[in-house]
Every structure is written in structure tokens, then in C-alpha cells.
Amino acid sequence: MAARFAFVLPFALFLFLQYSAAQTVYTVGDSVGWTVPANGEVFYKTWAADKIFYVGDSLVFNFTTDKDEVARVTKMGFDMCSDDNEIGDSIETGPATISLLTPGEYFFISSEDRHCQQGQKLAINVTAAPGPRSPPSSNVPPQTPAPKRAPVTHVVGDTAGWGIPKGGAVFYSNWAAGKSFLAGDSLVFNFATPDDDVVRVSKQSFDLCNDDGEIGEDIDHGPATIPLLTPGEYYFISNEDGHCQQGQKLAINVTAAPGTMAPPSSNPPPSTPRPAPVTHIVGDSVGWTTPPGGAAFYVNWTTGKTFAVGDSIVFNFTTEVHDVERVPKASFDICSDDNEIGETIESGPATVVLTTPGEHYYISTENQDCQLGQKLAINVVATRSTGPVTSVSTPPTSGPTAGGSPFGTGAGQPKSSANTIAAAVSATVFGLALSFF
DSSP states (O other), X not given: OHHHHHHHHHHHHHHHHHHHHTOOEEETTGGGOSSOOTTTTHXXXXXXXXXXXXXXXXXXXXXXXXXXXXXEEOHHHHHHTOOTTBSSOOBOSSSEEEEOOSSEEEEEEOOSTTTTTTTOEEEEEEEOOOOOOXXXXXXXXXXXXXXXXXXXEEETTGGGXXXXXXXXXXXXXXXHHTOOEETTOEEEEOOOTTTOOBEEEOHHHHHHTOOTTBSSOOBOSSSEEEEOOSSEEEEEEOOSTTTGGGTOEEEEEEEOOOSSOOOOXXXXXXXXXXXXXXXXXXXXXXXXXXXXXXXXXHHHHHTTOOEETTOEEEEOOOBTTBOEEEEOHHHHHHTOOTTOEEEEEOSSSEEEEOOSOEEEEEEOOSTTTTTTTOEEEEEEESOOSSSOBOOOOOOOOOOSOOOOOTTSOOSOOOOOSOHHHHHHHHHHHHHHHHTTO
């Protein structure tokens, strides 16, 4: 009996220790703790970049009671630095330990004063605990993790910076066209203080060039660095005077950063380049004016053309003689600007970027221009199936890295079997051991 116990007890102890090691306690910010970071929100993004968070792990937020707190919030609350949609109650007594009980995205902020706006916020992705890992075969060499793409700092507009572009909104549309934006990258908006600013807005506010649906606050000190923390569509405008209406606006799509990327095949399939945006000159050589053939002229001009999201239309007209305004169909039909979409563009030539699919209607509001046929209706499709393609672009130049994505994987703590399985096995073996007495 003693011999049996001598065999069973070490095995049970091994499983118990293995289960205990399966849970990792992370101290948020390490020695810095949970506070307003010196370099903004990039600090906590960088801290999380090389870690893998599993169900069963814990986060420790080290802060001084009555001076700070931590609250788990929704994605919207995280982006807007608001605790209106907090998940659970704020924890006001430090240090605070929070267990990661379920897989998914977790968002934490400090709701003290303006701490969150100054970067005291943390976003992580928690994955389910991995299953049992079998020891590697002696005949199989260990696999080397494939390198993942390093975070890239994109300078908006390159040398032109963030200002009213000469070519209108198509300038920033073309700038973004050949680039890949991943969660973990950053955008740098180069502008002069106090002549300009940048604000992230909703899609609707982007289209209308207003900041009613701003996400976060205006940044009015340049240059401004904005980390791209989560996948999705991002919209930025300048709300200085008429800057947005003149093309100072940027729309990009951010995709999730891959965890690990497979090494390229020796014979990779050729990539399919996507169609490049097309710039359409309204009326071609005639331009935007009262047409000799009435409204049929612009109807005929659109025949045979495909207008896709990302394309631009250029209205060539003389300032103070004509203008252009986007309106709904009802206003288009009766030549009225009562329900204008955005603001009237009075300086020619005017470049309008087609940012959404659907029907677009434009008129001139000068005198009787619209009634005489100066009106344009087009249908914009989401993508162009065929058309000119962009040349193969060079990879984006890496600037000062802003840390990896909080959702990417990296060299984290190795884990043992799933916590629940290990616990059950440990308990079973202990029970068997005790049954020998």
C-alpha cells in the first residue's frame, strides 16, 4: 500500500502544480502601475502587445485609493472615454484584481477627471484556455513561429501633412488607397498649432463635414499621433472653418493584426490588385455649367460610366458664377436646396469624393441653373468589378513603432492544459490516493 501511495502522490502533486501554473497574474503597467502614462495611451497598448491573456488569468491594477479607479466598459465607452455603459461597478479601492472569466475583448478605463483622455485606458483580447499540450517528438524539430508584421506609423499625407489639399478630398483618398492599416498601427497628423485640428467622427458626420458625432475630443495640438487600437472603419476630419468641405478629411479601414503569419510559399499565387479610384470630370470639356441640351446633357454624360466608392467627381465651374450642392432626390426633382446634404461648394473647381454607395444627386443653386438642366444624378456602387488597377505599392515605411496590437499574439506565458480539466484530474487522483488509507 505504501508503494502504491508513493507512486500516486507525486503524480497528483504534479497535476496540481500544473493546474496552478496555468493561471497568470499580470500587473498592469508593471512597475508604473495604473496611472496617467507619460506618453499617452500608447503606453498600455505597448504593455499588452507581447502578452497572451487566457481565461483564468488575472489583471492587477495598482493605484492609490481616492486618487484613481478602474472600470470595465463597452467598446463605445472605451473609444469615447465614457463610463455610461460600464460593465459592473467601478473599483475605487486599489490595488484592484480583476479575473478574466470569459473569452473576448475587455476594455478598461479610469473615469477620474480626464485620466482616460490622457491615455489611462487598456484594451485586451482574452482567448479560451488551450487544451493539453503533448511533448514534442524527438524526431520532429520544434516549429519556429513565423514573424508577424511590425506596427507601422503612417504619416498622413506624407510630406504634404494634414491640411487643405490642393486636389480636394481625392488627395487623402488616394494617399490611403495603397496602404494596409492594421490594429496596432498609428497615424500621425502633421499640422501647425493653432491653425488646424483633427477629430475622429462617425460616418454620418464625415459625410456631412460636421463634428456632431465626434468620437473622443478634438486634438488641436500638432503633430497629433492617434493609435489604431481596434479593427473597423475610422473617419477623421478637420473642423476648422471650411477645411473639411475643401477636402481635409480621411477615411480608412483598419483590419485585425494577424497573430502569426505562415511563411510564404515558394510559389505564391499572384495577388489580384484592386481597381484604383477613378476621377470623373463632370461634363468632360464642357464642365459644370448650364448645358446647351438641357438636363439630358448630364444624363447622357453618365451613360456607360461606372461610379464606385472611392472615386471622385470634379465639377469645373467659375467661382461666383455657379456652385454645386448635394441634395436628396425630392429636392433634385423640384430644383430646391431646402434639404441640402452638407454645404454648398461655391469655389470651383470642386472635387467630391464618393464615400458611400447609393444614389447621389447634385444641383447648381445659382439663379435658374438647375431648372435649365444643371443637375446630375448618379448611382454609386460599392466596388468596381473591372477597371484600371493601381501599380504595386511598396510596403509602408516603418516609423517609430507605437507598440503592437492589444489583440495580436506574442511571446506570452506558456500554458498547461485547460484549467477545468486539470482541476478535475487533480481532484480525482487525490481521491484515489486517499482511498489507500
